[in-house]
Amino acid sequence: xxxxxxxxxxxxxxxxxxxxxxxxxxxxxxxxxxxxxxxxxxxxxxxxxxxxxxxxxxxxxxxxxxxxxxxxxxxxxxxxxxxxxxxxxxxxxxxxxxxxxxxxxxxxxxxxxxxxxxxxxxxxxxxxxxxxxxxxxxxxxxxxxxxxxxxxxxxxxxxxxxxxxxxxxxxxxxxxxxxxxxxxxxxxxxxxxxxxxxxxxxxxxxxxxxxxxxxxxxxxxxxxxxxxxxxxxxxxxxxxxxxxxxxxxxxxxxxxxxxxxxxxxxxxxxxxxxxxxxxxxxxxxxxxxxxxxxxxxxxxxxxxxxxxxxxxxxxxxxxxxxxxxxxxxxxxxxxxxxxxxxxxxxxxxxxxxxxxxxxxxxxxxxxxxxxxxxxxxxxxxxxxxxxxxxxxxxxxxxxxxxxxxxxxxxxxxxxxxxxxxxxxxxxxxxx
Ligand SMILES: *[C@@H]1O[C@H](CO)[C@@H](O)[C@H](O)[C@H]1NC(C)=O
Ligand SMILES: *[C@@H]1O[C@H](CO)[C@@H](O)[C@H](O)[C@H]1NC(C)=O
Ligand SMILES: *[C@@H]1O[C@H](CO)[C@@H](O)[C@H](O)[C@H]1NC(C)=O
Ligand SMILES: *[C@@H]1O[C@H](CO)[C@@H](O)[C@H](O)[C@H]1NC(C)=O
Ligand SMILES: *[C@@H]1O[C@H](CO)[C@@H](O)[C@H](O)[C@H]1NC(C)=O
Ligand SMILES: *[C@@H]1O[C@H](CO)[C@@H](O)[C@H](O)[C@H]1NC(C)=O
Numbered sequence: 001x002x003x004x005x006x007x008x009x010x011x012x013x014x015x016x017x018x019x020x021x022x023x024x025x026x027x028x029x030x031x032x033x034x035x036x037x038x039x040x041x042x043x044x045x046x047x048x049x050x051x052x053x054x055x056x057x058x059x060x061x062x063x064x065x066x067x068x069x070x071x072x073x074x075x076x077x078x079x080x081x082x083x084x085x086x087x088x089x090x091x092x093x094x095x096x097x098x099x100x101x102x103x104x105x106x107x108x109x110x111x112x113x114x115x116x117x118x119x120x121x122x123x124x125x126x127x128x129x130x131x132x133x134x135x136x137x138x139x140x141x142x143x144x145x146x147x148x149x150x151x152x153x154x155x156x157x158x159x160x161x162x163x164x165x166x167x168x169x170x171x172x173x174x175x176x177x178x179x180x181x182x183x184x185x186x187x188x189x190x191x192x193x194x195x196x197x198x199x200x201x202x203x204x205x206x207x208x209x210x211x212x213x214x215x216x217x218x219x220x221x222x223x224x225x226x227x228x229x230x231x232x233x234x235x236x237x238x239x240x241x242x243x244x245x246x247x248x249x250x251x252x253x254x255x256x257x258x259x260x261x262x263x264x265x266x267x268x269x270x271x272x273x274x275x276x277x278x279x280x281x282x283x284x285x286x287x288x289x290x291x292x293x294x295x296x297x298x299x300x301x302x303x304x305x306x307x308x309x310x311x312x313x314x315x316x317x318x319x320x321x322x323x324x325x326x327x328x329x330x331x332x333x334x335x336x337x338x339x340x341x342x343x344x345x346x347x348x349x350x351x352x353x354x355x356x357x358x359x360x361x362x363x364x365x366x367x368x369x370x371x372x373x374x375x376x377x378x379x380x381x382x383x384x385x386x387x388x389x390x391x392x393x394x395x396x397x398x399x400x401x402x403x404x405x406x407x408x409x410x411x412x413x414x415x416x417x418x419x420x421x422x423x424x425x426x427x428x429x430x431x
Pocket of ligand 1: 269271286287288289
């Protein structure tokens with residue numbers, strides 16, 4: 001299919017993305033783990049090594065039908081990485097399943113998961129997890145192969161412990177790099193998977209907490225970095241980080257309205273999302289445009305220091321946990337179909353056939369993807385576009401593709417456009 005054609009549907013979708021429509025998947029009044037046995041749970045409650053009320057999500061990743069959360073390491077939190085299903089036949093909220101297993105967790109044991117922090121899934125289905133370590137153990141990185149029996153590997157030990165927050169992954173023809181924020185230190189950390197090496201890049205006195213990477217097609221690709229006690233957003237060109245550069249000169253590029261951005265994320269069309277300490281909203285900014293902060297999602301009455309975790313999955317859903325320390329429900333999981341994916345996935349495959357037919361949007365439905373493909377497109381997507389050139393489709397429009405073009409059909413009109421030159425000016429009314 002002609003890439004341009006798909007671009008039409010994307011135009012329609014992008015206007016929807018800002019009006020993301022979240023639905024609730026689960027809500028929890030009480031959070032608990034799936035314990036290996038009732039006896040262990042009872043004993044842990046009794047000896048104080050488990051305090052359910054202290055369970056509090058930090059970061060999120062989603063892959064396939066599983067969602068992963070890292071948890072704040074409070075008193076009474078024996079496990080800091082859990083999984084839960086993204087849907088369930090029952091509306092009862094699922095228990096948090098220790099991931100990859102209960103016994104892979106252990107504080108003060110350098111070969112176990114001690115304190116999971118930033119999480120990301122790469123393009124081949126590996127969950128990457130930062131582990132803060134402990135007084136006795138250095139910080140480390142784990143990968144868990146989600147499509148290969150959750151095969152778990154401790155891939156790297158850093159030369160430091162503590163002050164390690166979030167990460168982003170960059171997959172280049174020269175290998176995979178992780179960039180890691182370390183607030184309270186005036187550097188970021190670069191890890192090269194192929195070389196199994198990490199090094200620090202000095203940031204000239206600036207400390208960064210949140211970190212985000214735009215999609216591959218942004219040139220030159222920048223690493224975005226946010227701060228605590230500040231509303232400033234900085235960037236560093238990533239090319240300079242590959243080759244062992246030891247000093248970066250972060251450039252101040254924007255200011256959010258709020259201070260303390262603790263978590264940031266970019267989608268594969270270049271929109272950035274950011275959450276802030278004690279703020280009841282997630283902001284967004286379309287990085288292809290001059291800075292304009294928008295409210296992506298807001299929760300009335302939310303009062304919590306670390307109110308949200310969020311992630312995008314591979315099929316175009318935006319996932320959010322809403323963490324409320326002051327009232328029930330304690331935690332809610334929300335989901336919206338936004339039609340964009342994580343920055344790790346190229347946007348361009350969506351422009352190719354056949355994935356073009358698979359847009360997960362309620363407004364574009366694959367009516368028939370076998371044989372002669374056709375789509376049903378609901379106004380106002382087409383309506384908006386077509387009225388601009390004096391055409392109007394006032395009701396459901398069926399769109400069919402023939403060899404050389406596209407046919408839009410509505411109850412009153414049949415309109416043809418050539419694929420090769422398709423723009424909204426050369427559509428012809430056939431009937
Ligand atoms: C972001 O801005 C670009 C350039 O103006 C535009 O093409 C794109 O549709 C916008 N994305 C969204 C999600 O609005
Ligand atoms: C959200 O979904 C509901 C139910 O499908 C619908 O009534 C409402 O118009 C949608 N809102 C937006 C902004 O899309
Ligand atoms: C508390 O109970 C748990 C569960 O059996 C056990 O693993 C842990 O070692 C106990 N800790 C202490 C300090 O007794
Ligand atoms: C990578 O380096 C770590 C030390 O940081 C070492 O423990 C591990 O064995 C190395 N992995 C490989 C595959 O060489
Ligand atoms: C890969 O490495 C080569 C040689 O160092 C360099 O010229 C090239 O720009 C690098 N490519 C990327 C995408 O970083
Ligand atoms: C690394 O790359 C940056 C930017 O591409 C360049 O300015 C710098 O000289 C390079 N350093 C080395 C050691 O090659």
